[in-house]
Amino acid sequence: MREELLREIEIELEAIRRENEQTEQRRKEEISNLFPEIAALTRERENLVFGTLRDILRGGAKAEDLPEKMKQLNQQIRTKLEEKGYPADYLAPVYRCPICKDTGVIGETIKETCECVKKRYQAMLRRDLGLTGSEQQTFERFRDDVFSDEKAPGSNFSVREHMLLVKSNCEQWANQYPKCEKRDLLLYGPSGLGKTFLLHAMASRLIERNIPVLLVSAYDFLQTTRNEYFGGGNITDDLMNVQVLMIDDLGSEPMVQSVTVEQLFRVINGRQNKNLATVISTNLSLEEFKKRYTERIASRMTDIRNCKMLPLIGKDIRRCIQLTAKEADA
Numbered sequence: 001m002r003e004e005l006l007r008e009i010e011i012e013l014e015a016i017r018r019e020n021e022q023t024e025q026r027r028k029e030e031i032s033n034l035f036p037e038i039a040a041l042t043r044e045r046e047n048l049v050f051g052t053l054r055d056i057l058r059g060g061a062k063a064e065d066l067p068e069k070m071k072q073l074n075q076q077i078r079t080k081l082e083e084k085g086y087p088a089d090y091l092a093p094v095y096r097c098p099i100c101k102d103t104g105v106i107g108e109t110i111k112e113t114c115e116c117v118k119k120r121y122q123a124m125l126r127r128d129l130g131l132t133g134s135e136q137q138t139f140e141r142f143r144d145d146v147f148s149d150e151k152a153p154g155s156n157f158s159v160r161e162h163m164l165l166v167k168s169n170c171e172q173w174a175n176q177y178p179k180c181e182k183r184d185l186l187l188y189g190p191s192g193l194g195k196t197f198l199l200h201a202m203a204s205r206l207i208e209r210n211i212p213v214l215l216v217s218a219y220d221f222l223q224t225t226r227n228e229y230f231g232g233g234n235i236t237d238d239l240m241n242v243q244v245l246m247i248d249d250l251g252s253e254p255m256v257q258s259v260t261v262e263q264l265f266r267v268i269n270g271r272q273n274k275n276l277a278t279v280i281s282t283n284l285s286l287e288e289f290k291k292r293y294t295e296r297i298a299s300r301m302t303d304i305r306n307c308k309m310l311p312l313i314g315k316d317i318r319r320c321i322q323l324t325a326k327e328a329d330a
């Protein structure tokens with residue numbers, strides 16, 4: 001887990017705990033102002049706890065009666081609150097997460113991270129990768145009805161069947177990684193067929209499975225590596241060492257000849273040597289890919305022993321949708 005995100009979560013939990021205390025205090029004051037008889041019961045409960053503690057410390061322990069008395073008092077308070085039209089637990093401690101009581105950890109001797117922290121962490125990763133919002137792209141939201149039922153060029157399948165096949169390959173890979181058949185993926189084909197969507201969906205699934213993933217556009221990839229190239233530094237640790245690196249829309253970035261190719265080679269080669277996965281999407285055909293990035297890179301991303309190649313076939317669905325919308329208007 002990334003340190004800076006864990007710190008952010010710890011700060012959030014602290015704020016939540018403070019807010020809980022304020023809520024408890026506010027409710028206590030409200031009830032004691034409105035209903036003195038309930039306030040009397042809560043005071044009795046406090047005195048019971050502190051009185052028993054005092055007795056124990058003085059050696060005259062009689063703690064065995066405490067649980068039963070507490071139970072009775074709690075019940076009285078709950079009943080009274082309900083009579084007044086409040087929830088029975090209105091004066092109980094307030095927690096957003098009842099499992100860890102907003103501490104973020106569970107377990108007495110062996111401390112474990114609570115599910116709520118894992119959820120927060122995943123949400124932050126999604127936020128950092130730009131995977132949030134109502135347009136969240138996940139496999140569950142994949143729509144095959146936007147694809148045509150016409151036969152895909154040069155294939156026995158329709159475009160829709162073909163896309164469903166590609167989607168199921170991507171989903172299976174994201175479900176199984178690192179225990180998948182092929183470590184790397186190359187999604188290639190014309191633009192507007194949902195390659196970015198599939199990359200986002202895979203990243204979302206990997207995050208759900210707690211697998212570190214970094215998704216960058218080819219443009220950002222080039223900027224980062226170029227700055228380092230001219231600055232004389234090393235390629236960022238993240239690009240080199242994250243378990244899964246996804247580069248979206250390779251081929252769309254401006255070509256700075258020796259830099260682009262050299263840095264891309266270093267990253268892909270370095271990652272393959274460490275057996276870390278790289279997923280690339282590109283609008284280029286395999287021929288164009290080879291031409292632009294040289295045989296050296298192409299051979300690494302098209303090596304069928306390690307890389308699954310997923311060709312996307314069909315027309316730009318964004319254009320199809322626009323056309324259909326225009327037809328409907330007409």
Ligand SMILES: [Zn+2]
Pocket residue numbers: 097098099100101102103104105114115116117
């Ligand atoms: Zn929790």
